[in-house]
Amino acid sequence: MKATLIGLVAAILLGPAASAAPTTTSFDDYLARVMHDTGLPGLAVVVTEGDRVVHAAGYGSDSEGAPVTADTPMRIASVSKSFTATAVMTLVEDGRIALDEPVADQVPGFTMADPRFTGVTVRHLLNQTSGFSDTTIDVTGLESAGSLADHTAGLAPASLAADPGTRYEYCNANYDLAARLVEVASGEAFGDYLARHVFGPLGMTRSAVSAADVRPADGYNSVFGAWVSRPELPGFLDSSGAGGVITTAADLGRWLISQTGHGTRLLSPEGLRTTHTSSAVADYAMGWIPEDGPGGVPLLVHPGNLFTYTAVQAVVPSTGQGFAVLANSAALQDDTYDILNGLIAVAQGRDPAPAGGGRQVFELVLGLVALVAAGLGVLGVRRSRGWARRRAGTPAWRVAPRFVPVLAPAVVLAAYPDLVSVLMNGRAVTWAQLTYFAVPLTITIVVAALAGAATAVARLVRLRATVH
Structure with a gap:
């Protein structure tokens, strides 16, 4: 209910x-x-x-x-x-x-x-x-x-x-x-x-x-x-x-x-x-x-x-x-x-x-979050060279935690149907269903996950380049 x-x-x-x-x-x-x-x-x-x-x-x-x-x-x-x-x-x-x-x-x-x-x-x-x-x-x-x-x-x-x-x-x-x-x-x-x-x-x-x-x-x-x-x-x-x-x-x-x-x-x-x-x-x-x-x-x-x-x-x-x-x-x-x-x-x-009134406001907020996430993803990719240069020679165990924040949305995306299922008291939820009534939330999570993943990949590529 x-x-x-x-x-x-x-x-x-x-x-x-x-x-x-x-x-x-x-x-x-x-x-x-x-x-x-x-x-x-x-x-x-x-x-x-x-x-x-x-x-x-x-x-x-x-x-x-x-x-x-x-x-x-x-x-x-x-x-x-x-x-x-x-x-x-x-x-x-x-x-x-x-x-x-x-x-x-x-x-x-x-x-x-x-x-x-x-x-x-x-x-x-x-x-x-x-x-x-x-x-x-x-x-x-x-x-x-x-x-x-x-x-x-x-x-x-x-x-x-x-x-x-x-x-x-x-x-x-x-x-x-x-x-x-x-x-x-x-x-x-x-x-x-x-x-x-x-x-x-x-x-x-x-x-x-x-x-x-x-x-x-x-x-x-x-x-x-x-x-x-x-x-x-x-x-x-x-x-x-x-x-x-x-x-x-x-x-x-x-x-x-x-x-x-x-x-x-x-x-x-x-x-x-x-x-x-x-x-x-x-x-x-x-x-x-x-x-x-x-x-x-x-x-x-x-x-x-x-x-x-x-x-x-x-x-x-x-x-x-x-x-x-x-x-x-x-x-x-x-x-x-x-x-x-x-x-x-x-x-x-x-x-x-x-x-x-609540629907419009909530979905407007989700849309703004998606736009901000996309913008941060573009910014993260463009700044990845400088990010890697500043961490050249830093031990991997100290660099790895830096990837956690940008990859967190991808983790949420991977678990998305299961998380929604928990919120719905164990009811089964499929990806297809989440592209219907929940489509604004789904789009926002996908955009955030892609932005974070793109930033992480760009940083990793640049970091490897500085090593070699």
Whole structure:
């Protein structure tokens, strides 16, 4: 979860104003200011209360220049997990999936090198307490899977990071295996099952888990403050239970209404409550994260972050309110949390806090660092002759430490994906991914590393020349 989740929790319903229905204009005024302050290329939002949509609209444009509307399809990444959990629970209530029985007994072909896999239950998958981990499963390799069956077969050489049911760890493999379980139990492709039993009953006519069925426009990455349109990074997206859903703000409005127990109900009250309830070992529920807002008001949230899309959803079960924000962009700073926070404030009749501005400033600083690093690299190469002359005859053990500062950026570059992985609590990170949402940081580190390496090589060549 991003740090801005703290701000989201702080903005939850504080009093009677929460039940007052805000005007469309107040949402529009706020979101017009958001678009100005953040500079986002496109944004779609929906707000619901009880069984009605209070506000649904789009702002900005897509990668083809068309206006973003409430009906513009976008990928919602890990927000998809709540849909997968609901699909599983419909089959649990039909008696075709056993929630607390081993997955291995219900999915032929599921095996792992670690014998503990036989103890992984369906509930463990949905609560992310199975023991699956990016550190013990080749999640990067699984991105080349062509189907959920292939993805499941790819788990065979993997092991668990903990005994099933003892530790929470976020891992997409949990939800892709859960989607495969839906296929096996229903006899239908995962996308077909969602269309017939989730999207269809809710009237979500522009939602799917395949770009062949609903095509999202290409999104954007921020490159030193400028938005660049790019196709989504290739990977296992179509049919993915972990992050494959493509939908619209308007469709999400129908979903949020159902998730608050209003309108068309996909699950019994008990089934819905089960998907919203934390496990015994962590806050994570089943595609939702329960939080206590001020005064103990419960909130359910889940973010989604791909490489050219960001999204977040939230519901307040006690008031029947729902909120979702979809952006056709991804950057080092995710503004969707702040925007969601602002929507909640508007729904309460309060003045929302300003959103945006941090991305531009941070990326400007990175750009200046890159320019300074390049300049220092040129200066270091030009002055390398004098540097070497001053150290002619100096013992090597005294000269070697002089290379450490200029080579430090190269060391950081070599360890870059691993360092980012540590910052993301062990989530697997690839070089390709770092050329998307993190591209300004990546460029800055590469420039600094090249500048330092060029200076080091020039100094070494000049130093050797002085010796001979």
